Amino acid sequence: MPGENLTRVEAQERAALIRTYNYEVALDLTTGPETFRSTTTVRFGAADGASTFIDAITRTVHSVTLNGVELDPASVSDGVRIRLDGLQVENELTVVADAIYTNTGEGLHRFVDPVDGEVYLYSQFEVPDSRRMFAVFEQPDLKATFQFTVTAPDHWQVVSNSPTPQPTDAGNGAKTWTFAPSPVISSYITALIAGPYHSVHSELTSRDGRTVPLGVFARKSLAEYLDADYIFEKTREGFAFYEEKFDYAYPFEKYDQLFVPEFNAGAMENAGAVTFTETYVFRSKVTDAIKERRVVTILHELAHMWFGDLVTMKWWNDLWLNESFAEYASTLATAEATEWHEAWTTFAAMEKSWAYRQDQLPSTHPIVATINDLEDVQVNFDGITYAKGASVLKQLVAWVGQDDFLAGVSAYFKENAHGNTELRDLLVQLEAKSGRDLADWSRKWLETAGVNTLRPELEVDADGVITAFSVLQSAAPDYPTIRPHRLAIGFYNLVDGKLVRDHRVELDVDGERTDVAELVGLKRPDLVLINDDDLAYAKIRLDEESLAVAIEHLSRIESPLARSLVWGAVWDATRDAETKACDYVRLVLGNIASETESTTLRTTLNQLVLAASAYVAPDSQKATSEEAAAALWTLAEQAEAGSDAQFQFVKFFAALASTDEQLATVAALRDGATKLDGLEIDTDLAWELLVALAAGGKAGTAEIEAALAADNTANGAQFAAQAAASIPTLEGKQAAWDSVFGSDALPNTIVRFTGLGFQRAADKNVLAAFIRPYFASLQDIWTSRTYKIAEYLVAGMYPAPLANLELRDATRAWLDANPEPAALRRLVVENLAGVERALAAQAKDAS
Template identity: 40%
Template sequence: MNLLHTAVVIVISVVLAACNSTPREPISTRDASAYISQQSAAQRSARVSDVHYDLDFTLTGGTTFSATTNVNFNLSDTNKALTLDLNQATISHFSINGKKVYPNYNNRYITLNPGLLVSGRNTVEVQFTRAHSTNGEGLHRFVDPVDDKVYLYSHFEPAAAQQMFAVFDQPDLKATYTLSVTAPKEWTVISAMRESSTTEQGDTRQWRFPQSPKLSPYNFSMHAGPYHQWTDNSGKYPLRLFARQSVVDQVTPQDWFTYTQQGLTFFDEYFGIPYPFKKYDQVLVPDFLYGAMENAAAITFSESRFLFNTEMTATQKQRLAGVIMHEMAHQWFGNLVTMKWWNGLWLNESFASFMGTLATAEATEFTHAWRSFYANNKQSAYHLDSQASTHPIEVPVATTQNAFDNIDAITYSKGASALKQLNHLLGEKAFQTGVRNYLTQYSYQNAELNDFITSLGKAANKNLTTWSQQWLYEAGVNSIQASFSCENGRITQFSLNQTAASDALPTLREQHVQIGLFTKGRNRLHHNISMPVTYSGSTTNVTSLVGLYCPDLVYPNYQDWGFVKVNLDPVSFNTAKQSLRLVKDPLLRSMLWQSLWDSVEDGSLSLNDYIGTVLVNLPGEIDYTIVGQVLSSLSKTRIYLDKMAPINQRYAQKAIRAIEQMSLRKVMINSQNRDVQRRWFANYIAFARSQDALNNIDALLNNKASIKGLTLDQDLRWMMISHLNRYDHPSAMYWLRKERELDSSDSGQKSALAAEVSRPDALKKRQWLTRIQQDTNLPFSKQRTIMDNLYPSEQKSLSAVTAEQRLTTLAQLDQDKGPVFMRSYAKDLIPTDCSYGNVSALQHLQSNSEQLSDGTQRALKEAIQQEQKCLLITSKMSR
């Protein structure tokens, strides 16, 4: 909309307001942004109720779509103006209660003239056209590079429904929806309800959908395109799965349907409420911002996470099952009962993470799901909760712009861990009863944190006020350590000592844990006893252990009931270092491995010693999950070694070479175990630095070498080609050009881009950086690919070339680009190089960062702390 037209609209709206004889409050208290504050949203929901949307879309496959929104709602008063959200649209017709008027529209929301509204039922009609989104929000449009077919999908969380239709875009204004869509006749349209009719109209088809149940705007969805469809009607609820036609061969529908049926059976029983929608659709979509989204009855999943060019590995299958369960839990907790405002998003995600893992462990073949949660999700939460940028689980959210500022591992995994601990503290049956009562009481409504906590407390007959304050409103992770003394082989004193995260985060929490005691035998570590204990405060004496055999190892969070970091006492620390191979319990072994890595990051164990422990013990490790956990720590080790160069260059080269060779040996001897072999092969590629290793990768690509049992599918080929380009191998560009011609798919284009961007060419890197900073036409999915691959850890000197530019332009980019862009940019492109000089530069920027958004300030804090941690680890290394 041009400025002259906007001015005319404002003048006419003011005149219309003046025509009403009753004095009015100001037209709107909102600012001119698309983001509504919590206060404004609360004021709006206090006046608006019983909302219904009648939506009509015309989709052509072009870059724009046209639509009509009819909004019907009750209004309690006409004392002041009301706003209706609609982002960046061109309005062709607008009426209030049947009266056609010029819209008072600022390209972000329409201000409804109170003189045309009534106390009671109102109808607003908006006809408009809008460009499709290309950043993964709103109604996203994607053109398949393989066959030029167009696919659309919607994504609205937290407040992007306004990019597709006129809406009161806030979670506590739940509404019912009817939908009509005219689209090319070869397309399928998917939404919260199954279509009631389709009518061919020449080259198009009109789809009509019946009225939906009450949903928050972010839970509603519409997806359209020539999607391929699989169906499964063998269970209680009809299932459908959709994917682009060009990727059909990469989908194994039976896996999807199996896990989905298992989950629906589990959740029906656990919640005691049947699945609240009439069908269950799942849609694989490209360019997705996140892993998946729980749209009511029409869940979207990221292709990049769940499409593979060969049979899925065990890890990939488990990830698929876990995400299906997570999004399914949301259908009850999130869609059926929804938070009132975005400060409740953590509970939505934490509960789904907790229930998703529980369902995966109890309803699928992945009975070890909680071990995987410990090794991956929980460690991310521990890491983040130890950062200077940590935050409480429950935090205020000022506006919808801030809704995702704190959506991270604390939101998902610390919150889930807190719920797991609460499950142990209250008892599983009381916890389940509380959840059932909550879902029953607030079905199709909005609720707040206190509603949930009160329901659990009543079911367990326990006051949870103190628990809530300690766990949900105070940041930081505590540590515990066993303290014991022995005489004549028997324990004479035993206590658990709890410490706070820091002086700035002094909270000590109550937790219910198990203490495990172990003694060394010739061939194994013997488990003597497990003792449940509820501890609190700085010291808790455990007199029940006095008199038992003196242990060689104490683990005070045995079986991982609590969310707490474990500092091993000196006796247990030595046992862990020397006797990992004797630990038969895989969860305990995993936790001991983690304790050793934690000791590296807190400076109590040198990186050299840790690498030595890995080289001695990891080759004998047979547990797939633990192998993945330790290889993940080795990945971090490699980054530290790269960042430390040239201070520890000689040691770094030797250590990386040793890990490279260990990995290749494990690839060769695991030819009968595809999953384990691929895991080690991926690690081999990551550590391949020697000329021999790079030449071997080239020979494998060229079929001049082979490894028994290993099939080089498209995913592995791109991984290898990208690595050769990172190290500028003589054949790298040949393979890049050849593979780009062979694989024209969307994932192939992104893989080729990643390989090209990672090449060690200073001039090209500066050009790529300029492009993502200035090119607004580059699809965001490709911008993210560039950011992720521009400065690999070993290219420290190349990163330094543009480090100052990235710092000086950070504030302007933060202002211009918005939160979706900056979440990726700040994570990948704030410079880190493990030097005191860079710490000083980052701290200087931090001291002048008032103009930075909260999310970018947080990323800056984390970069500083990461630099300081690297310097600490460097100082502890023996050269």
């Protein structure tokens, strides 16, 4: 990987030397399963006599022709870059090379469907991987038009940024598609998707009167599960919402959405050709949380057509401009334009908890991050860039007003269409529309790291009347910024069996102490909720009396958003070792039955599993996990037949099941001997139950192979890898280890699912044998694997469930001995932070 890196300084120097006009890229996809022929002609201007380089990750460079002069490929190309000397004011470069298909989800990914043997391709170029498909000046500020000509098998569909043309016959069972040039865009949002995809088509009318063709695509073997009509419906709702709010018509000719195999992320905003993980094609029942997440993702990528594709950041330090805005806008659109009206509750439960968790890691960084090179940005697709940035934008909107905010965004699009921007370009427009000076806001919120903690301090007299009320604000010692917050304080009282808000005050909080005179003289409520309605980005604490009420009565809070905030506050105090993990477990098991919001349910149950297995005192973990599993099974039996809650309780019961009796129940569910009304054991749920049985030592290789034979699909292969890696013996774990470290042939999703299974075991001590080989392997995998595979190995094969002093000390020792590379160190530092937090929580629980 180091040879593939690009520094910001290099990018700035290259941008100062050249300006790109257009690319013509011819691709021949009929040359075999390993490589394809890539011919790139790029026209660009340059400083006369300058020298620079173009990026091209290739197996073989056949020819390089610069301004009519043949250059020696052996002299100018190292397989990653091609050196260009003696440039003229106007230049034409042609590179003919063999490029390499990947199975890592980076570049041009090649997948063979085990169901029918068909080949499917898709591109994934963010951050630096269009250079794996064609020769390119790989940086976002060197925009150009891109014209693709693609030769492929004649039964394939071929999709790119421009509308798909009628192909011509190329002979030998192939056809050639010649696309029109794209608009001026950055290279990382160009796209190629090719294969015998099943497609459904529709159209909509844009606000400027244009007819915009729509397409939804998936593999043929998934066609029966593709709910294209619903996807078109959400797309139309998003188009209408954004075109009105942004006051700017959709900027591209068509809009295709393609669900592709073995995708590393949720989706990617290629201009007019968005790719999604095909896990969003639901072949089995999924939670309502996943259904809502798909809608948010659809609208997130659609928002990018304006923010990111039409207007693009100049360099990756402003990646947040793309992602935070899309995250904020998609949640707003989901709440206001679709049936998922509680999207901000979901945001509080999921996105903001992600942001708070990321912002407390040693690797936290300002929203506007320092990005020195490509490796820096690769690890920056995180909870700061997405969720904290969106949370801060939500707070900014509350401050300047939504109408002024959106007016400023519209002006930003109009001023910078097809160009590149920096943070200041957006702030100028927001200041002009709102009349507010945002320099201080930007400095405190965007240019500093860390999250503040807000807690109430109140005094009451003998009659329970408040005589003093203050909001206290603190900051982490390493990130001491005290910030201004716009927030609400809610008073909740038990009335007729419900916790009802009967008083609310909204105010500005700044400094370490803010007195709230408006609350003096009121009777102390049963529960005080700081940051009611979730206006601010800050950790919140409950006072001691409110925490006691929450543990007993959280389920009686009527507002889903308020419940989510209380869940989050207690969990955060547990993570910070202020509240005992056993109390959090009691809170969840006593109140989760009546939770109505699917994402809150899913998030809270995930946290329950972590608390029971890693945060309670080690001597109590086994008993606590058994107790939690038993309680979840009881909740599943009592839940409404066929409900989302029933479904989730069963899934998390299986995740925690460990006793012979519990595992027997899992087996009986899977084979149909035990039934719950309304619960179907479909293909994916059967796999999850099998993984639980394997992790508990009640299923092995024979059962896994039989299940895979019955479900010989990509999903089946992933679950089989997870189940095999879950086998809780040293031999089982060693086999999983050898499969991913001993070969680089496995595709990205199999590596990731192997990691998920590796970290499950009835006896966590079996993982101790892998501490030493883990650290011995790190530097080698970082230099020998692509970024995404290396990341999966560093995170997935870390024996985190041990959460003990031996693992902590070994991790610290490796960090002390390995000052470089920075991106690898960041991943290991984050692993260590999880262990240290678990140890602190265990100590609190044991106290």
